Amino acid sequence: MSFDLNYKCWIAATKDIGQLIKKQNRLKLINPPEEKAISFKIFSELYVLYVELVNKLSFIYFNTFQVQKRQVVKTLIDNATQQLVLLKDELKEIELSEYIYIDKVLISRKLTPRDLMIWRSPQFLYRRPLDIQNILTENKLYMNNEEKEEMDAKSWSKVTEAIELIQAHERARRARVYKSNLKYDKKKFLEVHQRKKIHYRFTFKPNQAMSIPVKRTIFTADFIKSDVSCNDLRRRDENIEDAHDEYEMRRVYELRNEAASIIQSCWRDYKAKKINRIKQQFKKEMLGTKKLRKLKRPNQFENSVLEMYKNEKKKEQLDEEFAKLIMDERTRLLQMRTPWMMEDISDHIRGWFEEFYTKTLNFHPYPDPIKKGTVLVVLDETMTPLEFQETINKKPMTKEEKKKLLDKKRAEKRKIREKIKKKKIADAKRRKKLKDAGIIDVGYVLESSKPIAQIEATVKKFSIDWRNIDEYLNKNHDPIKSWVTEEQLVTIHQELRQLVDEYMRVEYELLRNALAIDQKVPYKPKNVKRAKPKKTKKKKKPVDPTEDRTLSSLYHELKDATVIEEVSHKNFDEFIADFNFLADDTRDDNNLTTVGPAKGDIKMVIQESMLGMSEFDIPKPKSILLVGPLNSGKKLLCNIIASELDAIFINISPEKVYKYADDLNMFLHIVMKVAKAFQPTILFIEEAHRVFFKKVPPDQKPIKPTLLGPHILKKILRPIKKTDKIVLLGTSNMPWAAKPPLKKAFQKIMLISKCDYGTSLLLWLELMTENAPDDLESYTYSALAKTLQAYNSGDIANNIADTLNVERKMRLRSEALDPREFLEYFLTVRDPPKFPLEQKIVEKMNKWFGRSDKFQKIRNSMALKAAKKK
Known part of the structure; x- marks a missing residue:
């Protein structure tokens, strides 16, 4: 697919997402609709919009190669599909069925039920690791150079084996023919095959000088002399040379002329009809009135899968280049900026020491590693000099006071948690009360949806990050290097700060020691609180009896x-x-x-x-x-x-x-x-x-x-x-x-229900026109579908395949297809005859399904209640 088309689809998809977010934000503010039908309409409209969005995003994701943008599209399609499933679940709960019908919404948007099909094979296929894929298939798309060479050697050996086998069979065939000919007429056969044919090739070119002089003789004599005219030669007939009766000869000539004229007229009639049919077909196709219905064969799927794996190969190459770019950029930054970054971090921490000493004549407690160290200084989450001065002047709290303060904070947190819990319980009770009354809180459903929140956050972040980037100019799918540099700088900064903190903590303790000596107070080093390593429970590995096998x-x-x-x-x-x-x-x-x-x-x-x-x-x-x-x-x-x-x-x-x-x-x-x-x-x-x-x-x-x-x-x-x-x-x-x-x-x-009229009509139409598209373009499909509707789809397919066999298709033009032939297949050709499914079997299946499906159980109970009220 072209880059321009994918770019246009992405622009259209972003506009649709923006409009969808605005629509959802308006719906979040509405009061719960009192009528269930209104809630159903709202969810069905959103469902159709999300189906269209998922289809567009899946197409875009399949054809997006830029690594950083592909992550954005993947996040969007992942959350859009999750929201689609949530909306479908809501519709199922309202409809009390696995199957939903939203015809009114489809009509308003000029869509058909087929447009709600979400699944797209190449876009949604799960990608296996390459080593696993190599075991499953011998496709060279997944192989490295060594595996390709081994595969080529194997395939060449198979080809040579096949050639040798074909040659052996051909020699054996020739030997059998030679032996049978010898048995039939040995003398004649040997005479014919002993004559060796010598093939000459004429290589003389016009206007070419002769290498050997040749005398050319022009012969003017006419050696063909005959009194018989060409007309008489044309009318010669070995069977009537001895006929003396002139009347008999004339009759034979007339019969011949009549036969020739009949043959010629039939041939001209056939050619004229054929040319006329071709012209009519061309005219219909040109006007768009002729539409041959044919099934889409799996070759289309195979081509799509092949195209998908080619795209995956390209994406894999771009991913490798992106990983290499990250590694190279990290190495470059570590080599060029590490000393300066460490110096900047240490100068910043020293400036923090100096600021507190000049204003408070003391030093702020050094942040512990468990609290992210001096990152708190950068985030301004430490105390100000005034706040620190107040803590110094305060008397140190006793253990009892500390305990009371801690208990007070815990009580406040517990009170907040209980308040939130009570609010959630009250909301849940309110929603349950509304649901029992047949009312659904649409606003809450949309407000509490995590996929919607994630889509909004992703779109907002994308609009900020990509506002100064022109994607249209990046047709080579190159990664944005400045973002890689920023991400690596942040990572390196966090790693270096932990290292600098360890050195600056030593300097901090030296300053505190010197201050204690100046103030003539005892020096007591601070305890450092470090994050305790998480104790992971060692789970017993399940015993694998096939551990030694590949x-x-x-x-x-x-x-x-x-x-x-x-x-x-x-x-x-x-x-x-x-x-x-x-x-x-x-x-x-x-x-x-x-x-x-x-x-x-x-x-x-x-x-x-x-x-x-x-x-x-x-x-x-x-x-x-x-x-x-x-x-x-x-x-x-x-x-x-x-x-x-x-x-x-x-x-x-x-x-x-x-x-x-x-x-x-x-x-x-x-x-x-x-x-x-x-x-x-x-x-x-x-x-x-x-x-x-x-x-x-x-x-x-x-x-x-x-x-x-x-x-x-x-x-x-x-x-x-x-x-x-x-x-x-x-x-x-x-x-x-x-x-x-x-x-x-x-x-x-x-x-799986019995065959309905629509499915039966499509079966007859698709399968018969597929077998003979020209001869069965207009046929009594509706009558066949109505008459044989009670038969299952497999029975109909078998009937068409057996009735319209090769021999019958050859006779279609001379002998029209009688609909009774299909009925005879069920009743007379088959032994025993094939009859439609009995109604008691259908009722038995429906009864068992009614006791197994949760929605059907609810429907049955509602029907019983309604019957009791009547």
């Missing part, structure tokens, strides 16, 4: 055992789903939605859950369970999540785990060690209800499905920290067959 060996062990699986690169565009555009209009008396979410809403919530797996510090669920019928897209979603995160995919399903039943603790230890080292990591359990079976079916007993159940909380979820980029993903199509611990093991449970 991460590479552990990784390849799991990979060779197919526990670590390779997932095909997919992105969220391949999970075809539409949003629910009716939910916002169908609300009950409590202003709650009555229509469930569509698959597009589910996809959006999953994307938001992935934000915690990025490089930014955002809360995330440790475990997610996707519940839905077969072929509803659960496994595809898990595959997409792993691809979008560029995560390693560790399959700990019962089929994989039962092989390690003899030493399960060691297996789980290796899995978690690899997961933490190679994060981001996806721990996947297929059909997770099997791990908590109430009763194990006979066909599942050989793989011991419940083997992992007792260890999930203790061995897998508990070791995952908040900062770890690890998530446990599970799928289930029979959650009611599991025990209650299934709900405890998964922090977030999502029910």
Whole structure:
């Protein structure tokens, strides 16, 4: 991306942040709205603004290379994303659902639900250390020169092996052909192949003198003499040379002419139609009326990831240059300014001694190291000469008086703390009372938000620090050297002051000793209070049975055992789903939605859950369970999540785990060690209800499905920290067959609903036009979507793939596609026939989900109360 575009985006983003801060400052002063709908509108408007801001900042951060500015952008996007999550939580609490619908705000800002998508893979990807990345991939982007040479040698050896293998197969093929020809006709074959062809090349150039004189003879004789005209030669036919009947010959000629004219007319008709179709397509594209719908393939994602790692390489180089600049500048300052800085500090302290001696004939107590030493003098936090004189004239306090004074100060501090605590309790009670009445204190929510305060402080600091710097002139992304010099001067000054304090303390004691001799009083040296080193409790390191093994060996062990699986690169565009555009209009008396979410809403919530797996510090669920019928897209979603995160995919399903039943603790230890080292990591359990079976079916007993159940909380979820980029993903199509611990093991449970009309229409439209874009541009997609809406998305995708195979696509122009072919696939081609999901299964899943989701529980209780009142 160009430097100019990134600069313009940054200017636009700073303006948006300024306007957003002004809007929030006005909202902080308003009284709590009495109507819940008003609070919902305020939060939804802020949520949309923050979504737009996060998208802009993520784009800018991805393309910002200047080191000091990149830190500013990172701080802004980190806090903006945290505030976005907080606003979403507030909206969920009001809506009592994981899915929010803010259609009115979107309409006012001329946006669609797709514009609320936050996740952007390259911008949010978590960057692994290079040594870890080298184990995962053989990409040269991450390798040093020695590793590149080794990789080149390996790749060249593989190429030579491949060439030798191809040559061996080609020689074998030639030998088989030679042998079969000998068997067929040995004499003829040998005669043909014994003739050696000699290829000559003519190299004479025009106007070139002949090296050997040649006599040229011009021949004028015409050796071709024939009475047969060209027309007769064209009409010769071996089959009718012996025909004596002139009528028969004429009939044959007429048939030939008629056949030729038919062929020519068909060909001209085909060419004319083709040219006309091309012209129409060009006209439609020029006018913008033709839009071919095609899925975005994962190549786009791969290119984005490749571009991201190239940018990361450039950023790494700039970071190294910046670290070198800091080191060089520090060395230069230490060499050139250290003696003068030490002299200035000591002169300043001596001047402080002299000032107090001339005014009080005494010396101010030397500040202790525990109180930052003579830094207090610079900050004017020591006593003035008058205040010091008053303390000298006062009588020294007794131990009892000191104790009373200390107790008095403690009581005052305790009183202040209790006052603050009472105020907080009163505010909390007031807010709870308002919340119970359906009123939300919007001003307090925004006032108490730490991300908002951090954004305001960062913007203010940026406006001060960068006011005299023209970023547009810095197209080489050079660091600002003057800032580095100032920072290093501050650091060196603090380090040198500690050293000078030790020398000046000796001089201070010599002055006090001399003063005591002049005043003829006993000299008593002052006790120096130093900071005590913090006693760190030595935590017992957990026993690591694989301490002697490398991460590479552990990784390849799991990979060779197919526990670590390779997932095909997919992105969220391949999970075809539409949003629910009716939910916002169908609300009950409590202003709650009555229509469930569509698959597009589910996809959006999953994307938001992935934000915690990025490089930014955002809360995330440790475990997610996707519940839905077969072929509803659960496994595809898990595959997409792993691809979008560029995560390693560790399959700990019962089929994989039962092989390690003899030493399960060691297996789980290796899995978690690899997961933490190679994060981001996806721990996947297929059909997770099997791990908590109430009763194990006979066909599942050989793989011991419940083997992992007792260890999930203790061995897998508990070791995952908040900062770890690890998530446990599970799928289930029979959650009611599991025990209650299934709900405890998964922090977030999502029910993938049945296929709605919008999603069904998009599936038919996208997949069919992708298979045959020209032949199926206009088709009965709406009728297909309405008729076969009850089938799951996976069933529809399989139907299209099997029905529109290569053979059928070849016959599309001659034989139009009948919609009944898709219905026949479900009813007659498949054995047994495939019918839509039964309604009782759907109701069973909804009932189980209603007892598992916290928001659904509240909704059910509210519905029961309303029913009792009626």
